[in-house]
Amino acid sequence: MENIFNINKIESPFLKKMVKYRKIVIIVFFSLLVFFSAFFQIEPEEVGVITRFGKYVKKVEPGLNMKIPFIEQVYKVPVERQQKLEFGFRTVRAGVNSQYTRSGAKDESLMLTGDLNLADVEWVVQYRINDAYKYLFKVRNPENTLRDVSEAVLRQIVGDRTVNEVLTVGRTEIATKMVELANQICKDYSLGIKIDQVVLQDVNPPEPVKAAFNAVNQAQQERETLINRAKSEYNKVIPKASGQAEETIQQAEGFATERVNNALGEVARFNAIYREYVKAPEVTRRRIYLETMASVLPKLGSKIIIDEQGNNVLPLLQMQLNK
Numbered sequence: 096m097e098n099i100f101n102i103n104k105i106e107s108p109f110l111k112k113m114v115k116y117r118k119i120v121i122i123v124f125f126s127l128l129v130f131f132s133a134f135f136q137i138e139p140e141e142v143g144v145i146t147r148f149g150k151y152v153k154k155v156e157p158g159l160n161m162k163i164p165f166i167e168q169v170y171k172v173p174v175e176r177q178q179k180l181e182f183g184f185r186t187v188r189a190g191v192n193s194q195y196t197r198s199g200a201k202d203e204s205l206m207l208t209g210d211l212n213l214a215d216v217e218w219v220v221q222y223r224i225n226d227a228y229k230y231l232f233k234v235r236n237p238e239n240t241l242r243d244v245s246e247a248v249l250r251q252i253v254g255d256r257t258v259n260e261v262l263t264v265g266r267t268e269i270a271t272k273m274v275e276l277a278n279q280i281c282k283d284y285s286l287g288i289k290i291d292q293v294v295l296q297d298v299n300p301p302e303p304v305k306a307a308f309n310a311v312n313q314a315q316q317e318r319e320t321l322i323n324r325a326k327s328e329y330n331k332v333i334p335k336a337s338g339q340a341e342e343t344i345q346q347a348e349g350f351a352t353e354r355v356n357n358a359l360g361e362v363a364r365f366n367a368i369y370r371e372y373v374k375a376p377e378v379t380r381r382r383i384y385l386e387t388m389a390s391v392l393p394k395l396g397s398k399i400i401i402d403e404q405g406n407n408v409l410p411l412l413q414m415q416l417n418k
Contacts (some may be wrong), residue, residue, distance in 0.1 A: 096261070101225075104109065106386050117181055126265070128164075129164045129165075130409065132164035133161050133163070133164045134159060134160070134161050134167065135159075135160055135161075135162065135169055136158075136159055136160075137155060137156065137157045137158060137160060137171060138157060138171070138173075138315050138348075139157045139173045139175070139221075140173055140174070140175035140176050141157060141172060141173050141174065141175070142154055142156065142157070142171075142172050142174045142227050143155040143156075143160060143169050143170070143171055143172075143226065143228050144169065144172060144239070144293070145162055145167050145168070145170075146167065146170070147166060147167045147168075147170050148166065149168075151228060152167065152226060152234060154228070155169075160335070168263075169225075170231055172224055172227040172230060173224065174223065174224045174225065174227055174370055175223070176223070177222070177223055177291060178222055178224075179219050179221045179222070179230070180220045180222070180238070180241065180242055180245065181200075181217075181218070182200070182203050182204060182216075182217065182218050182219070182220070182242075182245065182246065182249075183197065183200050183201070183203060183204025183215070183216060183217030183218065183297075184196065184197050184200055184204075184217050184296070185197075185198075185200055185321055186198075192263070192310070193337075194375065195260060198275060203246055203324065204216050204217050204247070205301065206250055206253045206254070206261075207250075207254060208253055208254065208257060208261055209253075209255050209256050210233045210258055211253055212257075212258035212300075213258075213300065213301045213304070214253060214258055214261045214298060214299070214300060214301075214353055215298070215299045215300065215301050215302075216249065216253065216261070216271075216295065216297075217295075217296040217297040217298070218293060218294060218295045218296055218300050219293070219294045219296055219343065220241070220245045220277075220290060220292075221293075221294070222241065222286055222289060222290045222291060223286050223289055223291060224287055225287060225288065225289040225356045226287035226288075227287065228287065229285045229286060229287030230286065230287030230288065231284070231287075231402040233284075233285040233287065234284065234285065234286055234287075234317045236268040237286045238287060240284065240286060241286060241288055244277055244280050244281065244284070245273070245277055245290075245300055248276045248277045249269075249273055250281065251276075252269050252272050252273055252276070253269065253329075256269070258300070261298060262298055262299075262308075262312075264299060266408060269290075269295065270293040270294065271297055272295045274290050274291075274292065274293050276291050276294075277290050368383070384399050
């Protein structure tokens with residue numbers, strides 16, 4: 096064994112050459128290792144966080160960057176990538192025909208509403224990392240913390256509303272309120288996370304009472320249909336009747352106005368004639384008589400004028416007066 100490992104006793108030229116250059120090979124190898132360890136690539140949607148002996152040093156932007164090998168460590172944080180957390184279900188396989196499972200996630204989706212009913216709420220929280228330093232060093236497990244915060248906030252919001260609001264009209268308001276409250280808590284906890292959107296994926300009553308809830312909803316929909324139909328008939332009949340009533344009233348008011356104006360005109364005409372009559376009674380009487388006769392005589396047919404003193408009928412003239 097001593098002869099094998101004794102360099103001075105090696106007689107092969109090739110082995111002697113390899114042994115001679117082994118230090119150079121080792122140096123080159125470690126130089127390449129240090130070189131490739133010093134440079135690293137940050138992708139466009141990431142930011143790099145460098146620590147030195149575990150202490151935060153700086154952040155680096157996307158591109159080719161350098162660090163001190165074996166002393167500094169880099170953490171790549173996807174700050175531009177939108178991530179999501181699923182509640183009440185889990186995605187088994189994503190794609191055109193996505194597959195989901197509720198195994199192990201049923202308890203987190205079952206919630207008590209403000210009117211002491213149960214609702215099975217499945218939702219998705221979409222978020223981004225907006226502060227890499229806080230995300231890495233302020234909280235031990237930020238994703239689990241965000242999951243707990245999201246579940247607690249939604250239970251609080253659902254607990255302030257009735258089951259009908261949760262199942263129907265209040266879903267948008269619930270999602271908006273949850274984003275606001277959860278972002279405030281994330282800021283207070285220094286998670287370094289910002290929630291972009293909350294999507295209520297599916298809201299249903301629990302399975303044991305689902306049939307009863309569906310029956311109630313169907314009855315409510317039928318009631319709304321009947322109410323809308325009644326309102327439609329009401330809108331057809333009542334406005335028409337109101338219009339007819341208004342028309343009749345306006346006609347009556349117009350007739351009353353006409354009669355009053357005519358009466359006022361007759362009164363004014365009578366007063367004017369009376370004033371003239373007072374000034375000259377005999378002349379006015381004669382004029383009125385002549386005007387009346389001029390108005391009446393054209394309406395008569397054949398006329399026979401006789402002397403009221405005479406005893407015999409004396410046809411004097413066949414008169415045809417024209418207007």
